[in-house]
Amino acid sequence: MKQILMGNEAIALGLIHSGVDMLSGYPGTPSSEILGNFQKFRDKFKLEAYAQWATNEKVGFEVAYAGAISGKRTCATMKQVGLNVASDPLMSASYIGLKGAMLLISCDDPGFYSSQTEQDSRSFAKFARIPVLDPSTPQEAYDMVKLGIEFSHQFESIVMLRPVMRVSHAREICEVDDSLYVKANQGNFERNIPRWGAVPPAGRFRQGLEQIDRLEAIKLWNWEHLIEPKTHLLKGSRVLCLTSGTGDGYVKEAVSELGIDADILKLDMPYPLPKENLEALFVKYDKVIVFEESFPCIEEQLSSPKLYGKLTKHVHLIDEFSKDKVLSAFAKAGVIEPNHAYQSEKYNKELPKRPPNMCPGCPHRDVHYAITKTFKKKKSIYTSDIGCYTLGLNQAAIDTILCMGASISMASGFSISDPDKTVVATIGDSTFMHSGVAPLINAVYQNHKFVLIILDNSTTAMTGRQTTPERTNPNQIDIKRIIEGCGVACHEYVYEQDLNKTVDFMKSLQEAYKTATAPVVAVVREFCVLDKENAVGRLGNVVVEVDEDKCVACDSCITNYKCPPMHYNDAGKMEIDPFLCAGCGSCLDVICPTDAFVKK
Amino acid sequence: MKYQIVIAGIGGQGAVFLVKVLSIASALANQKCLGTENHGMSQRGGSVSCYVKIGDFYAPAIDEGQADLLIALEGNEALRNIQYLSKDRGVIVMNAPKNFPKVDFETHSIDAFKKAKAKEFPIDALNVYMLGVTLALDTHFPFTCKEIEEAITAMNAKVAEKNIAVLHQGMNDAKAVK
Numbered sequence: 067m068k069q070i071l072m073g074n075e076a077i078a079l080g081l082i083h084s085g086v087d088m089l090s091g092y093p094g095t096p097s098s099e100i101l102g103n104f105q106k107f108r109d110k111f112k113l114e115a116y117a118q119w120a121t122n123e124k125v126g127f128e129v130a131y132a133g134a135i136s137g138k139r140t141c142a143t144m145k146q147v148g149l150n151v152a153s154d155p156l157m158s159a160s161y162i163g164l165k166g167a168m169l170l171i172s173c174d175d176p177g178f179y180s181s182q183t184e185q186d187s188r189s190f191a192k193f194a195r196i197p198v199l200d201p202s203t204p205q206e207a208y209d210m211v212k213l214g215i216e217f218s219h220q221f222e223s224i225v226m227l228r229p230v231m232r233v234s235h236a237r238e239i240c241e242v243d244d245s246l247y248v249k250a251n252q253g254n255f256e257r258n259i260p261r262w263g264a265v266p267p268a269g270r271f272r273q274g275l276e277q278i279d280r281l282e283a284i285k286l287w288n289w290e291h292l293i294e295p296k297t298h299l300l301k302g303s304r305v306l307c308l309t310s311g312t313g314d315g316y317v318k319e320a321v322s323e324l325g326i327d328a329d330i331l332k333l334d335m336p337y338p339l340p341k342e343n344l345e346a347l348f349v350k351y352d353k354v355i356v357f358e359e360s361f362p363c364i365e366e367q368l369s370s371p372k373l374y375g376k377l378t379k380h381v382h383l384i385d386e387f388s389k390d391k392v393l394s395a396f397a398k399a400g401v402i403e404p405n406h407a408y409q410s411e412k413y414n415k416e417l418p419k420r421p422p423n424m425c426p427g428c429p430h431r432d433v434h435y436a437i438t439k440t441f442k443k444k445k446s447i448y449t450s451d452i453g454c455y456t457l458g459l460n461q462a463a464i465d466t467i468l469c470m471g472a473s474i475s476m477a478s479g480f481s482i483s484d485p486d487k488t489v490v491a492t493i494g495d496s497t498f499m500h501s502g503v504a505p506l507i508n509a510v511y512q513n514h515k516f517v518l519i520i521l522d523n524s525t526t527a528m529t530g531r532q533t534t535p536e537r538t539n540p541n542q543i544d545i546k547r548i549i550e551g552c553g554v555a556c557h558e559y560v561y562e563q564d565l566n567k568t569v570d571f572m573k574s575l576q577e578a579y580k581t582a583t584a585p586v587v588a589v590v591r592e593f594c595v596l597d598k599e600n601a602v603g604r605l606g607n608v609v610v611e612v613d614e615d616k617c618v619a620c621d622s623c624i625t626n627y628k629c630p631p632m633h634y635n636d637a638g639k640m641e642i643d644p645f646l647c648a649g650c651g652s653c654l655d656v657i658c659p660t661d662a663f664v665k666k
Numbered sequence: 667m668k669y670q671i672v673i674a675g676i677g678g679q680g681a682v683f684l685v686k687v688l689s690i691a692s693a694l695a696n697q698k699c700l701g702t703e704n705h706g707m708s709q710r711g712g713s714v715s716c717y718v719k720i721g722d723f724y725a726p727a728i729d730e731g732q733a734d735l736l737i738a739l740e741g742n743e744a745l746r747n748i749q750y751l752s753k754d755r756g757v758i759v760m761n762a763p764k765n766f767p768k769v770d771f772e773t774h775s776i777d778a779f780k781k782a783k784a785k786e787f788p789i790d791a792l793n794v795y796m797l798g799v800t801l802a803l804d805t806h807f808p809f810t811c812k813e814i815e816e817a818i819t820a821m822n823a824k825v826a827e828k829n830i831a832v833l834h835q836g837m838n839d840a841k842a843v844k
């Protein structure tokens with residue numbers, strides 16, 4: 067049956083068609099829609115399957131892994147940076163293996179569209195010694211999910227699927243199975259202490275040896291089933307292109323559009339590679355160029371003086387692929403003359419900058435504004451975390467961003483290293499649950515003095531508003547009680563759109579800080595303007611205008627508050643774009659020194 | 667057939683909706699289609715660009731100098747993406763005021779914001795309105811009005827009638843301007 071699917075939908079459907087009935091993960095662009103779509107299909111077709119967001123990727127991985135060692139077919143989803151968090155269990159699970167099947171989906175983001183780092187999960191698979199499949203289109207992603215689950219079952223190994231953003235968020239007409247046949251399969255954990263509970267070194271050492279044997283068997287399988295059949299289609303050019311994932315599409319198009327004489331061999335499983343068999347192919351070629359995104363995962367496994375790639379600096383080292391980059395690699399390797407078929411002039415005059423910015427009406431903006439208004443820049447350090455509120459960068463309300471949860475541990479660190487400044491940490495509710503609780507315990511335990519503000523909009527907003535623990539179970543899991551459980555008071559503020567009130571609340575925290583001997587912790591109860599359930603009735607309907615006579619173009623509103631509808635008009639005065647304004651009215655007070663913002 | 671479309675706009679204008687409509691239209695017309703969307707960091711008001719490649723393509727992104735059509739839901743976003751247009755085939759359909767900078771491509775522009783301000787159509791249907799303008803003015807556009815109507819209905823039958831009305835309004839306004 068043909069269906070138009072986004073990559074992440076295709077993956078979700080592939081999981082269903084592979085009989086996966088246990089899914090656990092943590093949202094992160096570009097992976098987030100996999101679990102959500104799985105839930106959608108499950109509910110639509112009334113299938114019995116577990117699919118839930120975990121508090122973080124490590125937890126998600128461990129839940130799915132336990133399912134797999136009980137014999138179920140499971141899957142964990144995350145983005146490449148999330149895999150860092152889950153790497154701890156992955157390393158051990160890779161030695162131990164499993165009984166049923168488990169697909170670890172880690173989505174990469176070449177070009178850093180929405181990530182702190184580029185990274186290459188295939189290299190992580192190599193480090194962990196598990197096989198990895200690298201799809202280049204939604205159709206392939208669908209097929210590879212099915213292959214991966216079967217393969218995982220056959221080899222008792224975790225298998226990684228590594229789609230990149232341009233696969234996860236691509237849309238294609240896919241050929242998929244007709245029926246839906248997930249039915250809850252019964253797990254049955256069989257006690258086997260030497261396997262599941264092995265203590266180093268004796269048990270693990272044996273498993274380590276088995277892992278090496280398993281890898282050899284997988285290499286052979288990779289050759290016999292995935293690579294060798296394709297070698298018969300090679301035409302016998304002088305140049306061989308080894309490709310993987312999306313790299314393949316760019317090479318295929320450039321080669322056919324410009325009539326370049328080259329063979330293309332796509333490696334569906336870029337790790338582990340049958341080195342000897344592949345290198346034997348090189349004999350017939352003058353040059354072998356490796357096109358892969360993002361790290362030299364394939365290239366590092368091969369060796370030959372004929373090999374050109376990232377390690378030899380013929381292929382770009384960072385950023386997403388493009389056909390222009392393909393041509394430049396061909397030219398550097400001396401295959402073609404320099405060619406600029408895929409370059410064109412940009413518009414060279416200045417255009418309005420549109421850096422990522424919080425939505426109009428978002429309560430986070432008010433909190434950041436109130437922080438900088440109260441805790442003056444020269445005397446403060448603002449640590450923050452990963453989520454929509456990270457965009458407070460635009461308001462110069464953030465000094466550091468490292469990784470999930472680090473706002474709190476870094477606040478501890480700054481309170482020791484630069485004690486004359488007030489450290490103000492901001493973190494969202496989902497991030498706090500993900501990795502903020504442990505550093506808060508650490509801070510209370512060691513009496514680190516800083517201000518921590520938890521921005522609680524009860525959703526994982528940035529990745530598309532997935533549910534968070536307190537959202538589903540509000541009576542049991544409550545941020546306020548978690549804070550109190552750590553033995554410190556919780557200052558609570560229920561957000562209102564009157565900016566004065568938010569500033570007043572911040573001043574009360576400043577007061578508390580003066581006499582504090584431990585962290586001053588607050589939770590601001592907010593909402594996300596895109597969250598239909600919660601924002602309803604809380605987003606005003608005020609029409610705001612700027613009084614041109616009063617506006618002195620001092621930049622104050624744009625610099626410190628930066629709501630997207632604000633811009634200068636032809637007369638050089640501030641204006642509010644009525645199509646973007648959410649009508650929250652927050653900007654009416656405080657932010658303009660001449661009170662130019664008025665109600666219409 | 668090979669036809670490549672860049673859709674540019676700002677977050678909240680529904681560029682992604684157009685990708686969906688066009689991929690459904692491709693399926694209805696029995697064409698291969700590969701589309702990608704930019705998700706993530708750009709919330710409301712950030713730059714958004716999407717690609718739709720119709721025909722025999724493998725690479726998800728559109729390269730510079732390759733696109734046949736640029737639909738811009740906001741004028742400046744057209745300029746920001748101008749390098750994607752093909753030098754000899756490229757056509758722009760954009761929502762921009764009359765006094766907008768001229769560029770070296772066949773350009774069709776309409777001041778849709780002005781019309782929305784005058785409540786001629788609801789602003790949240792701007793994307794569909796611009797698709798109507800495209801249907802009317804881009805002579806190489808690979809879909810018929812009927813195919814687009816069917817695609818809109820397949821997307822969401824409940825609001826299809828309203829959307830199709832806006833589509834026709836865009837077509838009519840465009841013809842009037844021309």
Ligand code: SF4
Pocket residue numbers: 423424425427428429430454455523527528593594595596709710
């Ligand atoms: S998505 Fe929600 S939380 Fe994120 S910036 Fe927009 S309103 Fe704020």
Ligand code: SF4
Pocket residue numbers: 426427608610629630631632642646647648649650651652653654
């Ligand atoms: S009322 Fe002011 S603060 Fe609220 S969305 Fe409009 S411009 Fe932004």
